[in-house]
Amino acid sequence: MRNDDEFKSELEKSLSGIAAPASLYHFAKEVPAIYEGQQNSPAARREHSRKSKLFSMAFQSALAIVILTGSFAVGIFTSPAFAAYMKGVPGFDIAVDWLTELRDRDGVQIAMEHGYTPIEARTEQFGGTIITISDVYLTDDELLFKAFIRTNEYDVTDQKSGVHIVVKPKNLLGGGSTTHHSVTESTDGSKAPIQQDTYKFHLSENVAREFLQREKKLIFEVTKLTFNEEKKRPEYQTLGNIALPIDQSKLLHNKVYGLNQVLPIAASDPDWTQLTLKKLTIQPTTMNAVIAGKQDWTLSFPREDGEAPYLKDEEGNVYPYDPSGPVLMLEGGEIQLSFMSSVFFEEEVKALQLHIGTVFVTELESSGSFELSKKDVFPKSLQFKNRTIVIEGAEFQEDYIRLRVRKEDPDQNVLEGIRFYNPRFELEIEKNIELGSKIDALREELRIIGWERAESYGSDPAYLEVYIPAPTQDSYTISLQRVDDPIVVNQDYPIMLSSNE
Amino acid sequence: MDTQGENRLLEEIHNGKKDAFAELVEPFIAKSYQTAYAILRSTHLAEEAVQNAMLEAYKSIKSGKEIRNFSGWFSRIVANRALDLVRMESRHCSGLDIDGVVVQDTAATPIDEMMKKEQSSQLLDAVMSLEIGKRTVIVLHYFQDMKIEEIAVLLHLSEGNVKTRLHRARISLRKLVPFPEVHEKVVRL
Numbered sequence: 001m002r003n004d005d006e007f008k009s010e011l012e013k014s015l016s017g018i019a020a021p022a023s024l025y026h027f028a029k030e031v032p033a034i035y036e037g038q039q040n041s042p043a044a045r046r047e048h049s050r051k052s053k054l055f056s057m058a059f060q061s062a063l064a065i066v067i068l069t070g071s072f073a074v075g076i077f078t079s080p081a082f083a084a085y086m087k088g089v090p091g092f093d094i095a096v097d098w099l100t101e102l103r104d105r106d107g108v109q110i111a112m113e114h115g116y117t118p119i120e121a122r123t124e125q126f127g128g129t130i131i132t133i134s135d136v137y138l139t140d141d142e143l144l145f146k147a148f149i150r151t152n153e154y155d156v157t158d159q160k161s162g163v164h165i166v167v168k169p170k171n172l173l174g175g176g177s178t179t180h181h182s183v184t185e186s187t188d189g190s191k192a193p194i195q196q197d198t199y200k201f202h203l204s205e206n207v208a209r210e211f212l213q214r215e216k217k218l219i220f221e222v223t224k225l226t227f228n229e230e231k232k233r234p235e236y237q238t239l240g241n242i243a244l245p246i247d248q249s250k251l252l253h254n255k256v257y258g259l260n261q262v263l264p265i266a267a268s269d270p271d272w273t274q275l276t277l278k279k280l281t282i283q284p285t286t287m288n289a290v291i292a293g294k295q296d297w298t299l300s301f302p303r304e305d306g307e308a309p310y311l312k313d314e315e316g317n318v319y320p321y322d323p324s325g326p327v328l329m330l331e332g333g334e335i336q337l338s339f340m341s342s343v344f345f346e347e348e349v350k351a352l353q354l355h356i357g358t359v360f361v362t363e364l365e366s367s368g369s370f371e372l373s374k375k376d377v378f379p380k381s382l383q384f385k386n387r388t389i390v391i392e393g394a395e396f397q398e399d400y401i402r403l404r405v406r407k408e409d410p411d412q413n414v415l416e417g418i419r420f421y422n423p424r425f426e427l428e429i430e431k432n433i434e435l436g437s438k439i440d441a442l443r444e445e446l447r448i449i450g451w452e453r454a455e456s457y458g459s460d461p462a463y464l465e466v467y468i469p470a471p472t473q474d475s476y477t478i479s480l481q482r483v484d485d486p487i488v489v490n491q492d493y494p495i496m497l498s499s500n501e
Numbered sequence: 502m503d504t505q506g507e508n509r510l511l512e513e514i515h516n517g518k519k520d521a522f523a524e525l526v527e528p529f530i531a532k533s534y535q536t537a538y539a540i541l542r543s544t545h546l547a548e549e550a551v552q553n554a555m556l557e558a559y560k561s562i563k564s565g566k567e568i569r570n571f572s573g574w575f576s577r578i579v580a581n582r583a584l585d586l587v588r589m590e591s592r593h594c595s596g597l598d599i600d601g602v603v604v605q606d607t608a609a610t611p612i613d614e615m616m617k618k619e620q621s622s623q624l625l626d627a628v629m630s631l632e633i634g635k636r637t638v639i640v641l642h643y644f645q646d647m648k649i650e651e652i653a654v655l656l657h658l659s660e661g662n663v664k665t666r667l668h669r670a671r672i673s674l675r676k677l678v679p680f681p682e683v684h685e686k687v688v689r690l
Contacts, residue, residue, distance in 0.1 A: 007624075008643045014625035015644055020534035020551075021544070027552050028526050031559045032519040181544070227531070234527060323545075433565040440566070447654045457657060 022164035022225050023177045025234050092132060092148050093188040105180070106144065106198055107285030107341040108135045114345040116284055118250040119218065126222060126239040128152040133167065133220055133242050135198075139283045140208050140254050142200060143174055145220075149195040150186070156195040157183055162227030162234075169201060170221040170241060172211050176201030212251070217243040255282040255344065255497075263291075263356065263493050270385035272361060272487055275299070277354060278334060280495060287311060287319060287339040289354065290330065293361065298333045300360045300484070307357040311339045312492075313349050350498045356489045366423065366479035372401070373475040379406065384418065384480045392463055399442055401470045401478075404463040405454045415454035415464055417485025420478055422470045429469060439469050507571045514562045522559055529575055532645075536576070537583040539640040542629055550583040557582065576645050580655055587633060627674050635670035638663055 103109035111117070121134035129151040136145040147167040149156060154163040168176075180198040185191045211218075222239040256279065263275040272293075279290040289311070293299045301309050303323045311319040319339040330336060343349040368384045374396055382389040390406035401422075405415060429436045443451060446467060454466040470476055513521035533554065537547035557578055561568070568574050628639055637656065641647045649667075653660045 010624050011628065011639070011643050014628075015535040015539060015640075016531075017625075018535050018538055020531045021548055024530050024534060024548060024551055025523070025527060028523040028530060028555055029520075031522055031555050032514075035556065035559050035563065433567075436564065437567050444654065448657070455657075458659070 017158075019162070019164070021178060021181065022166045022234075025225060026166065027177075092130075092150065092194055093186045094148075094184060094194060095187050098184050102146075102180070102182070102196065102198070103135065105340060106135075107283075108137070108144075108146075110341050110345065111137065111284045116252065116345070118252070119244055119246060122242055122244050124222075124240065124242045129165065129224075129239065131165065131167070131222055131242065133244060136218070136244060137283075137285050138172075138208060138218065138246070138251060140256075141203055141281060141288065142283065142286075143169060143172060143176070143203060143208075143218075144198075144200050144285055147195075147197045147199070149197075150192055155193070157193045162229065164225045165195070165239075166223045166225055167197070167199065167220050167242075168223075170219040171215055172201075172203070172218060173207055174201035174203045212246065212248050216246060218246050219243045252284055252344075256280075257282070257495075257497060259495065261493070261495065263354070263491075265487065265489050266491060267488055268386065269487050271297075271363070271367075271482070275356070275359065275489075277493070277495065280352075280497075282342055282344050282497075284344045285342055286322070287342050287344075289337050289339065290334055291337060292332065292334045295332065296364045298362045298364070299335050300362075301335070301337060301356075302358050302360070309337060309354065309356050312353040312355065313343055313346070314351060319343075350496065352495045352497065354493045354495055356491055356493070358486050358488050358490075360417075360484045360486050361482060362484055363482045366419075366421070366481040368480035369477050370480070371475060372403075372478050375474075382480075385482070387418070389415070389418070396470075396472070398472055399439065399469060400446075400451075401468045401476065403454070403466045403468070404460070405466060407456075407462065407464055410461075412464065413456045415466075417482055418454070419452045419481040419483045420454070420466050420468050421452045421481070422468055422476055423479050424477075425470050428471075442469075443467075504570075511562055511568060511571065514559070515565060522555075522562070525571065526555055526558065526575070529572060533575065533579040536579055536640055536645055539628065539644065540580070540583040540633070540637050541586060546586050547583070550586050551579060553582040553585070554579040576647070577651070577655065580641060580645065580647075584637070584655065624674075631670055631673055635666055635673060638666045639670045639674075642667060 100109055103112065119136040119138065121132055121136070123130060123132040125131075129149065132148045134146050134148060137143070145167075147165070149165050151165075154161045176199055178197045179200045180196075182196050184194050184196065186194055220242045222242060224237045224239050225234045226237070227234045258279050259277050261277040263277055265272055265274055276292040277289060278292045281288040281290075289309075291299060291301075301321065303321060308321045308323075310321055313319070319341055322338045322340040343352065370382045372391075372394060376394065378391060378393050380391045382391065391403050392406050393404040395402040403420070408415075429439055439451075448457070448467050451467050451469055454464040456463075457465045459465070468478065507525065510521045510525040514525065530551065533551045534547055537550040538544060541547050541550065554575065558575055628636060631639065634656075638652055641652045641655065642649070647655075649660050649663050652658075653663045656663065658666070
């Protein structure tokens with residue numbers, strides 16, 4: 001790599017070695033159904049079409065999953081020898097430390113340490129490929145499993161091979177994806193590479209129950225996906241099925257706490273005084289909390305340390321928010337958060353603490369507006385919620401308005417959480433495809449990343465600028481809406497487990 | 502895929518043929534993912550970015566948006582959605598300025614990191630070690646073949662600023678990997 005072209009070529013070569021996960025190819029096939037699900041769900045219909053963020057999961061259309069089964073434990077097989085055996089994976093010699101670390105992350109380790117391995121692993125060979133499905137946990141809400149793959153048909157470490165093995169349940173309907181992927185070496189002396197994928201599938205209400213009434217085996221379909229370079233598309237080959245016997249009597253049911261617990265927000269906010277912890281589901285491997293906001297609003301939570309939510313037990317053990325799987329959006333603006341590992345087997349745990357750092361709130365409709373006229377004199381102050389916005393100037397152009405907004409502090413880059421828009425023109429854009437294209441082209445021409453948000457564009461460091469699509473007229477009503485507005489909560493909420501189960 | 506093929510698929514998607522969308526985007530998935538990964542340094546966030554881009558693309562096509570060059574248009578969406586996640590990952594660094602943002606791959610384990618390291622080339626290691634602003638312009642320019650003005654729009658920087666950033670990125674890379682001639686060369690723009 002000695003010049004620009006060689007640099008480019010080398011970079012392309014290096015990056016091309018990073019294989020796209022097979023789940024993305026599957027996702028591409030599911031996009032139309034997801035889109036239609038979004039369009040048809042009541043929550044989605046209310047959601048404003050110009051909302052700034054697309055939810056990134058395949059299950060947005062899934063409606064509320066509320067399984068209010070009671071909690072009852074059946075006998076758990078706790079033989080230490082059996083537990084030790086299950087530390088490995090049948091058919092594979094893998095470093096125990098590596099496997100333990102994997103299992104610590106998804107909560108399988110804690111379940112195994114308590115001897116809970118309700119569905120036995122199974123290994124099958126398809127030509128030169130050996131696959132073991134292990135760590136299978138079926139609950140009322142979810143199916144969790146791992147696939148271990150060893151093959152002489154392609155190099156699992158060669159990310160340019162374009163070959164992926166995908167495993168998915170065949171006789172159990174759920175939506176899911178991989179949540180973790182890694183490769184290790186076997187410890188049998190051959191040092192053969194072994195691929196591992198963790199999968200998580202959400203199950204709708206009653207699906208698990210009906211499955212168990214109907215089926216004696218959980219069948220997984222194994223598909224080989226090979227990217228055809230010539231056709232520039234993947235080709236699918238079903239390798240076969242792997243069937244795992246299910247003994248219903250060995251399955252433990254979730255501990256479900258229908259709490260409806262109010263979580264007061266101490267921080268001053270004009271719209272929010274509380275959230276509600278609707279439900280806590282303690283599964284053998286993970287814990288899920290359903291948080292509700294209020295009608296006509298949506299919530300989201302950050303994943304960064306210091307801002308992300310977490311659960312903590314009485315011993316001080318922290319169960320972090322696990323956003324690796326798809327976020328489950330429920331009806332009515334509720335959101336299900338998944339936390340790593342579980343206190344399922346800790347009988348003495350009577351309470352947990354839920355920490356909420358920051359929550360982002362979005363209202364589905366505007367809640368404020370102001371009148372803007374070509375005759376206005378600036379500066380002009382607006383009051384929106386508990387914030388004062390000072391408009392320092394306005395330019396009225398064909399198809400858009402540009403407002404200069406006074407910075408709240410010199411380092412401010414964006415007026416976070418506030419959307420400025422002209423609702424009537426917005427409707428016109430939605431109805432008129434040509435107008436929509438024109439506005440899109442205008443955005444590119446103006447070299448702005450997006451409309452309707454006040455940001456620092458560098459032309460004048462003293463101000464933020466907001467560009468609003470608008471028709472040419474003498475006066476306007478500009479609507480204001482809270483979108484992804486952060487509320488710093490930073491509070492711990494005790495959750496009593498004993499009385500609500 | 503040629504333009505005619507793209508246009509046929511766009512028309513089919515618009516008319517409700519569901520398989521057409523996967524057929525249209527599949528050739529671009531790998532490069533989109535690689536771009537998002539290079540920006541985000543996180544496999545999970547990269548997947549999320551590409552998923553978001555696909556949803557947005559489908560929505561736009563269904564709404565009847567006129568798309569002349571799907572490949573270029575989709576690349577910009579992917580880059581935008583990746584940058585969205587960069588900004589979301591660090592709310593403290595708000596707005597479009599992504600410099601100094603550190604994206605944490607909360608789902609990656611040390612094993613992942615080790616595997617990534619083993620599998621990546623020296624150059625890739627070096628690029629990935631750059632701070633996000635430099636890394637992003639390098640990837641968009643050299644891997645996505647974006648023009649300076651396109652990157653300027655995406656990052657909301659002036660064209661001069663993008664050029665400067667590219668130049669500085671090359672200087673940083675020089676310190677990490679041997680580019681005997683490159684570092685002396687002004688970036689050709």
